[in-house]
Amino acid sequence: MSKTSRYSRALMAEVDTGSRLHFGFYRTTGGPFLFASIGAAIREPSFKAVVRPCEGLEVSGQDKDRVLSLAEDVVRALGVPGARIEVRSSIPAHVGLGSTTQVKLGIAWALNALYGLGKSVRELAFLIGRGEFSGIGTLAFEAGGLIVDTGRRAEFKGPKDLPRALVRLDVPEDWRFLLLTREGMRGLNEASERDLLLSLEPMPDGVRGRICSLLLNVLLPSVLWGNIRAFGRALTEIQELVGRYFSPYQGGVFADEAAEELRSFLLSKGAYGVGQSSWGPTLYALTTARECQALKEAVSAFLEESGFKYGVLVAEPRNEGARLEVRSP
Template identity: 35%
Template sequence: MRVTAPARLHLGFLDLGGSLGRRFGSLGLTLERPVTTVHLAPAEMDSLAGPDSARAGRARDAVRAAAGGRQPLAITVETALPTHNGLGSGTQLALAVAAGMSRLAGRPDDPRALAGALGRGQRSAIGLAAFMAGGVVLDGGKALAGDADAPPPVIARLPVPQDWRILLVTDTARAGLSGEAETHAMGRLPPFPETLAAHLCHLALMRALPSLAEGHAEGFGAAVGEIQRHLGDHYAAAQGGGRYSSPDVTEVMEFLATQGVAGIGQSSWGPTGFAILGSPDEAEALSSRLRSRYAEKANLGFDCVRGNNRGAEVVDL
């Protein structure tokens, strides 16, 4: 059994205050690459191998605790998303292991049902929805009352147009917040004004999603870019005082803004930055300029990728 799970961009929360009884609300986009690939097979005894295999083992144990079954498994993480880079590595690895185990055990493959047991979907359903079906996803936020473990509901999913490209800007010298550090940082953020939540929801519903549905990259990018600017300012104190957690990515993003690129931002806590572009030629030309301009910064990487409209792939071998 081989499971290939896609990276995703978290484009932003819409309401960190929760004044209407639901908190967060997320917009995200699924990427064609990079990916996490996990191979699972029945074995005489449990074994783990490959990058991030310790986390794969924790996911295995969580699935067993929730669903039962003790069939020994050989689990090999063949490729892993970079950790703490804002691409959803933990969620995709956990869901890949869970999906493979379910298929091997002959159980229904229902990642949403196992998300709570895996400790995923506590704030956002973007990673879960990316795994299940890909595309651009909007979730409805976490209910403040009710099942605390239930992931937020997905309220919209639209395909990424085939011609669009996402320019990823990565920084191997930095890592974004995660785990307890992320929880602590979220708890120290200033109050989120209702007026700002209303504005971000307005941007998402009346500009970002309609532009996406009509294939207008500029309109979608402008809406995402404005959402990102507001959130970057809100998070600034928790990530070094600016809109981006990496100074080098900050430099690149500020240069892109001077070049008229509207759809720029940081995925989750970063350090990965992104730019949303309407054509392969535009993306490749811009990527080439950036590689030349920042050639002396060996920690920076630039890649142009398509959106993923399929979600994860589970293949019987």
């Protein structure tokens, strides 16, 4: 329980940040820059909360137990007296949508403003332990859009060593991502991910070269031209290549054994591209605003017939960073 103080009556901050899709790495270990990534920000699911300064820590609302645990880390790292947090919506944990980074950065960004810490997003990310193995979550929090990051410096000592945005582009507003998350299944947690990634062998030259070729020659130009077909084909191949590279660690190209069948079905019903976000189990299918409802209905019928239990959600691209409004209660 928190102790009421002068802080709780001063100001409040409303924070709103979306999720991120992680499309994979184009470079992992070896060399001066590690874990270079590709990804995009999406509007849903979102983390929305009202944060007030106070002494101690109190969390109410959705997913309060997990948010409390993450908030304890943030308050400790920032060295502030505490926070009262009302969670209005949250992001499912360990399903491949980057919830830990978005929730921790959302709380840290709010406390940074409320306590006048004057720190940048990158400084906050380093303090709360984010960005060591991918910059997509932090960069999506900063500015949204489609992101290709540089990877981090091999010597990782401070905020200046975090990944930077090599490319950041707006995703066409009429594109959509259909998200499918298997009920009761979770991907790797942060501790398991850290151990695995630090032990990785470098990505083979042929795999890295093909991913970079697709990235430079097809994926990025397709975003600028709004060519969803070319983008989807390139993204599907990139995800296949990344999935094969990680298959010894996740049991196949996908973490979810039903994903191969789902991918084939989605592509047969008009999805422009299909992949797994991060460690999964969430799959995404690329479609358009006009076509997303028909695709959602088709895959929902398929899942009901097959007996697979999945949550299905349509997500819009998010071409802006997190929103923060500080005001009097």
